[in-house]
Amino acid sequence: MRSLHLIVFIIISLLVKASKSDDGFCSAPSIDEKTKPIYWKVTNPTLSPSHLQGFQIFSYYHTNVLFSSCHSVSCRIGTNTLGAYLITPAMGSHFVMYFAKMKGMSSSGLPPKNIERLVFVVxxxxxxxxxxxxxxxxTVDSYAYLPPNFYHSLDCVESATLVVFERRYEHLGSHTTEFIVGSTDKQPLLETPGEVFELRKLLPASLAYDFNIHIMDFQPGEFLNVKEVHFNQHGLLLLEGQGLYRLGDNWYPVEAGDVIWMAPFVPQWYAALGKTRSRYLLYKDVNRNPL
Incomplete structure (x- = not known):
């Protein structure tokens, strides 16, 4: 199986090098990315017309897996804020993932009772x-974890885009979570035996927390060493770069701004393509019995 991964990866890499067109997925737009802020492609995806400001519906299903490029159906979240739901329990998930595009002089609302929330600024x-x-x-690349029933307010003077995760907290004995504020660059690199990617976790690994958010970095040409299959659910946002994602028996080209929901036991594998680092943010439920 690994040999098949390598063969597919080599073929895709050759196609990338051979392509000279600006129209294909593997061709970067004629923009000097060095002058752009980090994660700018998340809010300015290639497939999104400028007049839609990043909110484009482009999604399809495959055997209990949702792949969603750009953003999905929008609604109002808080004051003067436009939301775009990406993953919801209607699909089979037990968490919600959405974008909150806060305009000038806007404020957030509170989640329902017993709902925990994590916000990440893109x-x-x-x-x-x-x-x-x-x-x-x-600021960009920083985040906050808000425990269930924890009063808070997010206020925006100019504009901001957040990716937000919410789920009903699953209590475990006397364990309780804490209010956390941090940034990706302050989190230590963790050991990944047998793998080459870099891994950071935004939340503590203690039993109190029923989910975590992983930040995973791949240099061009790097890939997961094994095809993963497990009972965990995932919500993924590609923050930077481009690559190839296997979900089930299908292979999908992905780039910054794409979102994937991975249901339990869906085979998954990733390889980074292009000339720059690819980074994705990954929701993962942890520390709870699947029953």
């Missing part, structure tokens, strides 16, 4: 205020 900046009335500024 564009702009917001100010987070908690129960002690202390305020912290969250």
């Amino acid at each position: 564009e702009g900046a917001v100010t987070l205020t908690n129960t002690s009335c202390s305020s912290q500024k969250l």
